[in-house]
Amino acid sequence: MKKELSREPFVQKTKYQNLGMLDKVGIVKRIAQELQDGWYVNLGIGIPTLVANYIPQGISVEFQSENGLLGMGAFPYDGEEDADLINAGKQTVTLLPGATLFDSATSFAMIRGQHVQLTVLGAMEVAENGDIANWKIPGRMVKGMGGAMDLVASAENIIVAMMHTNKKGESKILSNCTLPLTGVACVKKVVTNLAVMEIKDGAFHLIERAPGVSVEEIQNATEGTLIVEGEIPEMQLD
């Protein structure tokens, strides 16, 4: 008999920080609403990983981890972790029924060849033309781009999960990125602690507000061009 593998949602203990009107969980809950049945999805390291906890009912998606795994399951039970089974964030994971393992070149063939329907990743800055920066702060921090450049250059659907402003309150939603770019004109949608925005025709278009956040507050926190048309609804979470 094959071992019955769990389809329970991922569980990750995090310190929920109230970094704005929405916390990390709010952001990922909103992004999870974008998932469509049958999609293959790549979740970036950090906040995007949490999207897996909030898959809407009745929706079946498979998560791709660029280190060579499709059909990624929950974190293992304590004591059942396997050093040979990790995700792109180097965390121990499990396999779901139907999972598959492959080498790095095959993994990026899936990504570059547009077989993955959605990429969710974090960013330090996003610009109104869809540019994204998330891998380097010159002279201070260089972690490398990992798979982010391959993902953003090829994915048809890219959602960025990020905070609207930095710790100093400066906007990260910009007319032009100031940091070295990860990709050009590629981001289509941004979900922040304040808003959901679509990027088209060289501008951010406000689609939804976080609960309790006014259009003015979003405008004040946005350095790039923000188009506001008509009544902007609040995000519906839960």
Place this chain on the structure above:
Amino acid sequence: MNKVVANSNKAIEGIKDGMTLMLGGFGLCGIPENCIGSLVKKRITNLTCISNNAGVDDFGLGLLLQQRQIKKMISSYVGENDEFERQMLNGELEVDLIPQGSLAERCRAGGAGIPAFFTPAGFGTEVAEGKEIREFNGKPHILESALTADFAIVKAWKGDPFGNLIFKGTARNFNPVMAMAGKITIAEVEELVEPGELDPNQIHTPGIFVQRIFQGVDYEKRIEQRTVRSKN
């Protein structure tokens, strides 16, 4: 055909100062622990290392960095190693950061006799500087060249004297593509089995890509981010 050598010290014979090495692994998963140990012991220096990551401060390639044995790193992500970041920001270490998919494909191409290829990854970024740009299907692509190495060092789960390899879990990662791209490829395996024991249908890396093989010892298999849930 018998490619078996006794141990990692024998396997790395011929690796000299200044050579270019490929080392398989993603983070600490699927790294050739035994051969790294022997490179540290033999103090071979001035190495150019092609590996997706650079280990952590006290394990994996971090051990070579500690002893300043690496002149240049070619990687995609190096965020877990403080010593690496310090050496890089001080200009003590040359670093070439490459998008992960381009790194994998450049190794694969090197092993497959394809000198270069076009990819959209990195267009409009620092990665594209000095590289030929060409448009295909209305989209700009950059020309990336193949990578090869004097020695490729990979880690597999099972292998046989022919050099045939089977990997386990996500420890496969860069190992198969790097195995293809070494002028000499060394495979260390957890279990070396008799010829004919591996099912030909299940072999991931055909032995033609491997020149030396040995059964490794004392695998630590350190977990970088142990993440678990409780049964309750």
